[in-house]
Amino acid sequence: MRIAVTINGKPMSADVEPRTLLAYLIRDEFNLTGTHVGCDTTSCGACTVLMDGTPVKSCTVLAVQADGTEVMTVEGLEHNGQLHPLQQGFWESHGLQCGFCTPGMLMTTYALLQRNPDPSETTIRRAISGNLCRCTGYQNIVTAVQYAAPLVREARTLTTEVGE
């Protein structure tokens, strides 16, 4: 089946079998290997991407279901060589060790900060409860999100001021 998907703002298309999973479309067809497949059984969240702004486990969505949608992967976070505040936060706060869970963590927390740029610690922990990390013990991931939140708020205020 022929499908058209906007990935990180770029229109793409591919010919896929209906049984192809979104994670494999992204990795194998579009060569965006930032999206990781951990468990492949809907448990770990390493494969999290945004579909029309909503974080989903891309190992449990068919590629054909993404036809006509906007998908954002971890590769879409960086802008003009500038890391997203969340990526800076993970860097500064040591929010990763092996890094396997990181793309999923980034996409889930990106969606969280879009919805709520001032989340409490409990809100952050609850938001990442579908993303498993075997290394960090989560504390530094929470710290990384707390590092990024004010930067995201600031960036928002700037855009609104410029817009006005």
Added chain:
Amino acid sequence: MFPNAFEYVAPASLEEAVQALVRYGDDAKVLAGGQSLLPIMKLRVAAPAVLVDINRIPELAGFREDGQELWVGALTRHATLEWDQDLVPRYPLLGETAGSIADPLVRNRGTIAGSLAHADPAADWGAALLALRGAVTVRGSRGDRRIAIDDLFLDVLTTNLEPDEIITGVHVPRPTGHVAAASLKLERKVGDFAVVGVALHVETGASGAIAQAGIGLAAVGPTSLRAREAETLLVGQQLTPGLIREAADLAAKAADPASDQRGSADYKRDIVRVFVERGLGAVRDRLTGIRAESA
């Protein structure tokens, strides 16, 4: 991991979806959130020849209050029912239940009707909608019919839906008086299916006496169950500690659990008793709070 090959159709209307189900018969399966179906297809436990994706059918989306009830479109995701600011305060059991299902990512895709159609006795929506006296409307080749949740589940993973029927929406009666709810779940880890689950919904009238009581049980029988005798005991009464204990004992008797590696039947039955007692205690406190606020 890939499912077996299948044919995929994504109709834009309910009419076409029913026609596809009629055409392919038992070979076809409806695909909603895919959070139960795709995992079992990847494990090759299920291998339908055709998937009829209902996600592009606009009439299955959204929710609204019609007359005496709330209508929730089949495609409503767990996350919507967890967070919607209009719904949650007035239908507290919907919010509490949604928030305890799986994890936030699964909740962004999984649908209320998909969960009911899947009929896992350990699922959370079955118990909650029994407590709420819910119903579903289904559309098939012979038209629409309405099925009370009480009549929906026949056995483990078995409903009384015909192969060409699609659940179009879920109905929940509008609460009349003050309403409070509690959802309690014993799970091995956060986001897991219930080892034992209890869903409680209580409405009180002007006098503070119970007008409606719903007690749904998950994972303690071949289907979700309703603790009918305990409910009957509560109606017309005030929630006192003695009454709560009596209702908890009756609810435990209604449970029909099986022993497995997650616990013995006796243990699970006792958890039902403890959860109903705790949950009704919480409901009583919430109702006291609500009455104090509205006074």
